[in-house]
Amino acid sequence: MEYRFDDKHSFMEKLEEVFKSGVKPNDVKMVLPHPDHDIEHLVEEYTPASKLKFFTLAGGLTGCFTGFAFPSFTVLDWPLITGGKPLLSWPAWVVIAFELTILLGALASFTGMLFLSKLPRFSKMLSPDEYGNQYVLITDE
Amino acid sequence: MGFTNLNFGMMVGVFALVAAAVYGLEMVAGGTGGSLLFCMLFFVMLAQGPMAVIAATDIVKSDWAVPYKREMLSVHHLSLFMCLLFVAFFAVSDLDFYNWTRRDHPIPWLNKTFFLVRNIAVFLIIWLVGSKFAKESLNNTDQKTKWGLFFVFSYVLCQTIVAFDWVMSLDYPWISTLFGVYFFVASLYAGLALAAVFTFIYHRNEKSKVSTKTFKKSQMDMMTMMFGFSVFWAYQFFSQFIVIWYGNIAEEVAYIDNRLQDYGYALFLPIIMLFVVPFITLLFRKNKANPNVVASVALLIWSGISLERFFMINSFANVSLLAIVELALIGGVFVWVIRNRGDKLADA
Amino acid sequence: MSSDAHANARTPEEVVQYKDKMERDIYAAISKPNWKFWAALALAVTCVGIGAVSWATQIIRGLGVTGLMNPVGWGVYITDFVFWVGIAHSGTLISAILYLFRAKFRSRFNRAAEAMTIFAVLTAGLFPLIHLGRVWLFYWLLPYPNQRYLWVNFRSPLVWDVFAVSTYLTVSAVFWYVGLIPDLAIARRIKSGIQKKIYGIASLGWTGTFKEWQHYNQLYKFLAALATPLVLSVHSVVSWDFAMAVVYGWHTTIFAPYFVAGAIFSGCAMVITLMVPIRNIFSLEEYITIDDFEKLAKLLMFTGLVVSYAYMIELALAYYSGNVYEQQQFEYRLFGDYAWAYWTMILCNVISPLTLFYRPARRSLMFLWILSIPINIGMWFERFNIIVISLAKDFDPYAFGYYTPSIVEWGITIGSFGWFFMYFLIFTKTLPVLSVTELKEEVEH
Numbered sequence: 049m050e051y052r053f054d055d056k057h058s059f060m061e062k063l064e065e066v067f068k069s070g071v072k073p074n075d076v077k078m079v080l081p082h083p084d085h086d087i088e089h090l091v092e093e094y095t096p097a098s099k100l101k102f103f104t105l106a107g108g109l110t111g112c113f114t115g116f117a118f119p120s121f122t123v124l125d126w127p128l129i130t131g132g133k134p135l136l137s138w139p140a141w142v143v144i145a146f147e148l149t150i151l152l153g154a155l156a157s158f159t160g161m162l163f164l165s166k167l168p169r170f171s172k173m174l175s176p177d178e179y180g181n182q183y184v185l186i187t188d189e
Numbered sequence: 190m191g192f193t194n195l196n197f198g199m200m201v202g203v204f205a206l207v208a209a210a211v212y213g214l215e216m217v218a219g220g221t222g223g224s225l226l227f228c229m230l231f232f233v234m235l236a237q238g239p240m241a242v243i244a245a246t247d248i249v250k251s252d253w254a255v256p257y258k259r260e261m262l263s264v265h266h267l268s269l270f271m272c273l274l275f276v277a278f279f280a281v282s283d284l285d286f287y288n289w290t291r292r293d294h295p296i297p298w299l300n301k302t303f304f305l306v307r308n309i310a311v312f313l314i315i316w317l318v319g320s321k322f323a324k325e326s327l328n329n330t331d332q333k334t335k336w337g338l339f340f341v342f343s344y345v346l347c348q349t350i351v352a353f354d355w356v357m358s359l360d361y362p363w364i365s366t367l368f369g370v371y372f373f374v375a376s377l378y379a380g381l382a383l384a385a386v387f388t389f390i391y392h393r394n395e396k397s398k399v400s401t402k403t404f405k406k407s408q409m410d411m412m413t414m415m416f417g418f419s420v421f422w423a424y425q426f427f428s429q430f431i432v433i434w435y436g437n438i439a440e441e442v443a444y445i446d447n448r449l450q451d452y453g454y455a456l457f458l459p460i461i462m463l464f465v466v467p468f469i470t471l472l473f474r475k476n477k478a479n480p481n482v483v484a485s486v487a488l489l490i491w492s493g494i495s496l497e498r499f500f501m502i503n504s505f506a507n508v509s510l511l512a513i514v515e516l517a518l519i520g521g522v523f524v525w526v527i528r529n530r531g532d533k534l535a536d537a
Numbered sequence: 538m539s540s541d542a543h544a545n546a547r548t549p550e551e552v553v554q555y556k557d558k559m560e561r562d563i564y565a566a567i568s569k570p571n572w573k574f575w576a577a578l579a580l581a582v583t584c585v586g587i588g589a590v591s592w593a594t595q596i597i598r599g600l601g602v603t604g605l606m607n608p609v610g611w612g613v614y615i616t617d618f619v620f621w622v623g624i625a626h627s628g629t630l631i632s633a634i635l636y637l638f639r640a641k642f643r644s645r646f647n648r649a650a651e652a653m654t655i656f657a658v659l660t661a662g663l664f665p666l667i668h669l670g671r672v673w674l675f676y677w678l679l680p681y682p683n684q685r686y687l688w689v690n691f692r693s694p695l696v697w698d699v700f701a702v703s704t705y706l707t708v709s710a711v712f713w714y715v716g717l718i719p720d721l722a723i724a725r726r727i728k729s730g731i732q733k734k735i736y737g738i739a740s741l742g743w744t745g746t747f748k749e750w751q752h753y754n755q756l757y758k759f760l761a762a763l764a765t766p767l768v769l770s771v772h773s774v775v776s777w778d779f780a781m782a783v784v785y786g787w788h789t790t791i792f793a794p795y796f797v798a799g800a801i802f803s804g805c806a807m808v809i810t811l812m813v814p815i816r817n818i819f820s821l822e823e824y825i826t827i828d829d830f831e832k833l834a835k836l837l838m839f840t841g842l843v844v845s846y847a848y849m850i851e852l853a854l855a856y857y858s859g860n861v862y863e864q865q866q867f868e869y870r871l872f873g874d875y876a877w878a879y880w881t882m883i884l885c886n887v888i889s890p891l892t893l894f895y896r897p898a899r900r901s902l903m904f905l906w907i908l909s910i911p912i913n914i915g916m917w918f919e920r921f922n923i924i925v926i927s928l929a930k931d932f933d934p935y936a937f938g939y940y941t942p943s944i945v946e947w948g949i950t951i952g953s954f955g956w957f958f959m960y961f962l963i964f965t966k967t968l969p970v971l972s973v974t975e976l977k978e979e980v981e982h
Contacts, residue, residue, distance in 0.1 A: 055549030056981055078747035081556065082719070082977040083754050091747060098755040104763075122680065122688035132437060133692050139431050140692040143774060144700055150767045151704040154760055158711050161756040162741070165749045169742030174734060176744055178726045181556040181977070251638065296859050345846065353857070364858045366791035366850050417637075424769055428793035435694075435781040436788050 051185040059183035060090055066187060067094045079177075079184040100160050107156025108149045115145025200266060200526065207522050208273035211515055215281040222282025223506030226355065228515045229274055230498040231491070233351055235523060236267035238380025240319055241344045241373070242414075244337040247326055253410035256403060257384050258327065263527045265316070265323040268347075270522060272312035279305050286506045289361045299361065304354060311350045315343040348373035356498075359505040363444050367429045374418070374425050375494050378463070381415040382487035388412075389484035405478075412483055415490075416471035423464040448500055456500055462493030556977045559824070563969050563976075564727050566819040570966050581959040588952010591945045592667060600670045602945045609928045609940035614668040615778075617950055619920040620803070621661035621957070622702065622775050623796075626768055627804020628654025629709055632716075633764035636757075642829040644975040648720075649815065650808050651713040652968070656960040657807075658706045660953050665698070667949060694777045701774040708767055712760045715753070718743050719974040769793075772800045779923065785866035786927035789854075795847035802840035802886070803916035805833060809909040811961065813902050815970055824971055827900050834899040837912070841890030844919075848887065866927065874939055875926045878918050885915020 053059040066076065073095040080087065116138075123135045133140070162168070215225055239261040246254040254261065284290050289299045297303070322336035349369030357368050365371075388408055391399050398404055433441050448456050467486050476482045499508055570578075595602050605612050628650040635643035666672045678699045680689045689696045721740035725733055743749065776796035779787040809830070816825045855867040870879050889911050892898045899905070930937050964970075 053549075054553045058549070073747070079745050080747060080750055081745065082974045082981075083750040084978065084981060087747070088751060088754065091751075098752045100752055100755040100759065104759045108763075118680070119691035122691065126686055126688060130690050131435075131692055133435075137692050139427075139434050140697075142427065142431075143697045143770075143777075144691055146766075146770055147697075147700040147704045147774075150763050150770075151707060154708045154711055154763050157756050157759045157763075158715065161715070161752045164752045167741045167743065167749070169744070172742035172744055173737040173740070176722070176725065176737070176742065179745075180726070181553045181560075249638070249640070251640075294859055296857060298857055349850070353854075362858050362860065364854045366789045366847075366854050367794070368790075369850060370791065370794055413637075420766055421769075424766070424773075425794065428773060429790045431777065432780050432788065432790045432792070435777075436783050438783060438788075 049187045051187075052179065053183040053185075056084065056087070056183060059185065060087060062185055063087070063090060066185070067091075071187065075188060077184075077186040079179050079186075081179075081181040081183070098164065100157060100164060103160025103163075104153050104157040108153035110156075111148035111150070111152030112145050114152070115148040116141050119144055197266075201269070203522060203525070204266075204270040204273050207518055208270070208277045211274065211518060212277040212281055214511065214514065214518075215277075218509075218511050220281065220509060220511050221286060221507055222278050223286065223502065223508045224510075224512035224515055225274070225278045225281060226502055226506050227495075227499060227508045227512050228519055229271065229278060230351075230355065230502070231495050231516070232267070232274075232519055232523060233271050233348075234376040234379040234494065235383060236264050236271050237315065237319070237344055237347065238376035238378070239264055239383045240323065240340060240380070241377055242380045242384070243326060244322060244340045244344070245377075247333050247337040248341065250334070253407050254384075256398070256407045257387055257411065260387050260527065261380070261384060262323040262327060264523070265319040267523060267526055268312055268316035268319055270519075270526075272309055272316065274519070275308055275312060276305075279308075282506070287358055287361070288505070289358055294362075299358060308350060308354060311343070311347045315340075315347045318343045344376075345369070345373055348376055356501050359502060360444055363440065365429055365433075365444075367425065371425055371429065374422060375497075378415070378418040378422055379491060379494055381411060381418055382490040384411045385415060385483040385487035389480040389487075392480035399480075409474075409477055412471060412477035415483075415486070416468065416477070419464050419467040419471065423460070423468075426460065426464075447504060451504055452500055459493045459497040459500075462489050462496065552980060556980060559976055559980075560723055560727060560973055562823070563819075563821070563971050563973050564724060566965060566970060567724065567728070567732075567967060574962065574966065578959065578962050581955045581962060584951050584955020585959055586952075586955075588949050588955060591948030591952060595667070595670075595945055595949075596672065602943060604941050604943040604946060606938065606940070608931050608933075608936045608938050609925055611668075611924050611928060612940055613921070613942045613946040613950060614664045615924055616917065616920045617953055618661050618664035618668070619775055619796075619924075620917045621657045621664070621953065622772060623800035623803045623916060623920075624807045624957075625654045625657035625661065625705070625709070625804065626772055626797070626800035627808055628652070628657070629705075629712075629764050629768045630801050630804065631808065632712065633761040633768065636761040637765060640832070641979065642832045644972050644979060645825040645829045646808055646812060646833065647975075648713075648716065648968075648972045649812060649964075649970050650804075651709060651716065652961065652964045653804075653807060653811060654709045655706070655713060656957050656964070658702065658709065659960065660957045662702060662706065663953065663956070665695075694774065694781045697774045698778060701771045705767060705771045708760070708764055712764055715756060715760060716972060716974075717968065719745065719753070720969050720972065723973055724969070769797055772797045779927075784927050784931060785863050786870070786923065789851065791847055791850060795844070798840050798843035798847065799916060799919060802837065802844050803913060805837045805840065806909040806912035806916070809833060809837070809905050810913065813906040813909075815965060816902075819965075819970065821971065824976060827902065830902060830905060831899045834893050834905055837909075838890050838893040838899075841886060841893075841912075845887045848883070866930065869930050870922060870926050873926070874929065875922065878922050879926070882915050882918040882922055885911040886919060889915070 051059075051062055053062065063078070067073065073091050078087075078091070119141050120136055123137075127135055129135065211225060214220070215222060243254055243258055243261050246252075284301055284304065289296075290301060318336070318339050322333070322340040325333040325336045349372070352368040352372035356372075357364065388399075388411070391404075399408075430445075433445060436442075445456075466489060470476050470482060470486055502508065603612065603614075631643055631650040632647040632654075636647075665678075666675050669675060678689065678696065680691075689699075718740055721736050722743040722745065724736040725740050728736055773793035773796065776792040780789060780792040782788060812825065813830075816822060852867055852871075855863045858864075870876075889908060892904075892908065898908075925940050929940055
């Protein structure tokens, strides 16, 4: 069954009705013209929130660790005092670690989004289903 | 919590009385004024930081501080109290521990009379502007943005003067151009911590208020701001530290070196108290929603900033146990004013 | 969006129609360009050509063709670098910080501002390479295992810069692209032929299911949260290129926040410079209102005041410190050989934004656009002053000097503007200049 709505509120009423009847959000397909917080709150009452944060966290921690470990490794690999600073110049490493935290955190989040949303979806690139600016609910019934 | 109206004359009387009491206490106990300076550095944040938070939200016309507004603005008369305390401080210490009072230097900026006059002047300015702003903001008039802007100006001016005069000149001729920023950022941070403490109080006493959607959202936003400020605090701390560390100029690193000798690695404890713990704690939504957690973080933030201020001044202006009595006295006035002054303005 | 349009779009059908109209209006810009566009592009490409010839001259004949000489070893190239990195900043500011603060007016400017960020970083990134002289050895800046067992010096602010600027470029490109994905999917729906295919591939097969939006929203929030401290760090690292060195006028603790504020200041000015014409040319008056520009003007005013505060503090503390060397450095700035540059900066960055306290000035697009030009110029001079003046009169009186940029340096500077505007022009004709998805989202609220 395919339901199309022009209006967000009637769409949400229908959604609620369907979910209350015991259908899980994973079993239906919802297509929205744009993100909407009200709909997100509604659906997240029936389904867990996005797992994306774990990707961000993993990326960020990796970056932070690398940022401290890698410069430390290089200065110990070839010990060379420059600028009168100690070999392990932690304040300087903070900068590198910070940048790498952000870099890897952002890249991991992006990859995570692609992975979780199963993008890129080659089949839909050239011949997608288009619903314009309507809210669409497709159920198995 | 119940707010009652408070007579202005009576309030000023109490201010004067407590300032005089503090003066007497220092004199009797033979204090140098160091403890008083320490207390003032703590309370000057609370007298101005919370209002600056509200002024900022008024200027950008966002509404997320509204449930906190009355309480945050109720501190506005306390700048006058700070002014009186400053006079008491001046009288007690005679600025003895400021080394520039003892040496010859060609800088007219650093002389006792001018020091006294300009500090009184900036505190009177911020008190007047702040009172006007608090009134406009609580009555939600069209003028509130304008006065919010003026308040921010006087806030920056006052905090910069406090930073340069009260603290930085102890280390004269050591300078850090960031010092003013350092102080007004910390005050904003302390102001947000006050919001966290109020969150805790509301949750205990005003169940109907905290259950509204508006309040929940506002609480989240304020605590997110506090989280943001933990990062920002770390940023400006690091910005100052790395320039000094990297430059490695004897007269500059002396600022850190001397204190490292006095206090050891405890000197870096504020980083944990003001950045690491608040950052990790407030990263989680669950914690931001929990009034006990945010209030504990707020207390940690206040202690962190105080500890840092202690390290800044103690080598010159000795902080004694007297500080505890004074903290209680001055803190009592703060609590009293905040409790009783809350809704006076809205009707005015 | 204007309140009128909002009020009119009430019934469900009208809401959908309004969203459709919004798509049509904004994607109308992606069409066959007219002669004016080609003329503008030709001008930009010509400038790039001038820059390329200049750079080629420098590569063939060496760095001697520039005015760089002892004691001024950093000149226009580094000024340009800092200038363009600064321009880049407001893009991320408008996108990320205003997103976290949920400021509505961001959705009018974020797409173009982010595009500006990327192109400005691409431009800025060229300058360290140009300044290297032997540009073909640029990869020595990167830490990679090599036969000489050498690593880069991680204690050097210049290496921090490599990390900061490349991170910035990558993250802002990702941020921009993520914001574009749903809009590219709209382009795929609206356009036909080869365009449909290209947009289809670029949209990664986005279909707009709830799951996609759910992860997308999270991602966008995280990227905004990561990009915000990144903005602070990047220009701080740039400022530390100077502040780490023990040079009077450079070695000062306020540099990091001062540079960040300056960057946002100049970037806002550049957004105004770009968006006022775009709004007119593409008839987007309905979507970008005067109110939105007024907010941008306030941001400009605010950052202008922060910058003024920093100028004041620098001067005040140089005086306060009683340090004669520091004092002389600032006296030289104010009254020395480069006084003209210093006062130009004061006029442009301190005095001219004060006009914005006057409300009608904030609401006149013509005035804002005209004002944005001197601010851009003033911010260029700010960097010029910091870099050149401090070097021209450094430690050894015997080595004091005066630096005059050569024609090659000016040529490359002109080239950098051409390079930036070339990309930007292409952007306006190939991608939606407003974030349609976000504007649509706002219709519902």
